[in-house]
Amino acid sequence: MVFLTGDCHGNFRRFSRRYFPEQEVMDREDCIIIAGDFGGVWANTPEEAYWLDWLEQRPFTTLFVDGNHENFHRLDTFPVRTWHGGNVHQIRPHVLHLMRGQLYEISGKTFFTMGGAKSHDVEDGILNPADPDFLERQNALKRNGRNRFRVLGRSWWPEELPSDGEYLTALETLYRENWQVNYVVTHCASTRIALTMDRHNEADDLTNFLEMVERRLAYEYWFFGHFHDNRVIDQKHILLWEQIIQIL
Ligand SMILES: [Fe+2]
Structure with a gap:
């Protein structure tokens, strides 16, 4: 099973049994993917460690792409390992940061991830x-x-927007996959979509990059967060916030 949701900003109550009862039949092979602004690696407080341990104790695996509101310097202190074919920062054994420009194979489907956004x-x-x-x-x-x-x-950290190296990694991954994946998970959206939003509606290097990817890549669905709304943009593009949806 694979579920997706949007910005958490350090608040993980939506994953409690009360709001997410599906977890009763989930195990570590089942995943929930947060489309950025995870916010659980921030100020390094005991409370934060409590919530990361709490997430680790859930029956499923928690995955997140980074958004703009992440402490990128702290994220970088966690060990990098390979998980389902792509690089992750291991925050806890079952709480993993899906890094930029990576591809993961989960339940026979490929997921391309590209975190980051401009604040x-x-x-x-x-x-x-x-x-x-x-x-x-x-x-x-x-x-x-x-x-x-x-x-x-x-x-605030300047690393909220990808570096040249991260864009290069993303391109290498997409060329390797012949520009075909099943799903895309980002925090930000392409310029085309961002400009239709009522907030954060400006173009930048990342939205322009994502627009290039959107035009060239063959994919079934693209999930993103950042704009704080739950909305089906069109047949392929799904904006997520507090809602948890199941895709596999
Ligand atoms: Fe955001």
Whole structure:
């Protein structure tokens, strides 16, 4: 069984038995895939460790592509291993980060993954704690009720958008597969789709890359998150948020 859902932002209550009773008949071979903004690897607090252990104790395997709201520096500290044909960061033995530009074979179906997205909740700026006037600027923003800012290395990381190397890895994977996969799982959407949304509706390098992939790749379904809605965009593109859907 393979289920998919959208942004969690560190809140995993939807995976409790109450909201996700399907787990009664699931085992470790069965997966749930989160389409980015997992948020469970963030501030390295005891509470966070509790929830990661809680996820590990679920009867299924939890998989996630990264979104924009992830602590990328902490994600990078976890060991990389191969899982179902692609690279993963192992957060817990059954809580795995599906890395960028990878392909996994699950239940005879191929999944191409490409995490990342540009943060748009930063209208008030990105502050650098190394700047001498950091605290002053942060306090001034808070005083003026302007809280749409993020702090470099604490709540925002430049790695939210893929590097050249990650784009290259993605292309190598797609060429290897002759531009044919069963499913695509990303956090962001192609430019074409992003521009139809009422939030985060701007083009950037990643949305343009995904648009190129969308035009060239043969696939059955493309699942993504980021835009905080549950919506069938068209026959192939499914936007996920809190809803959990079963695809296999
Ligand atoms: Fe997001």
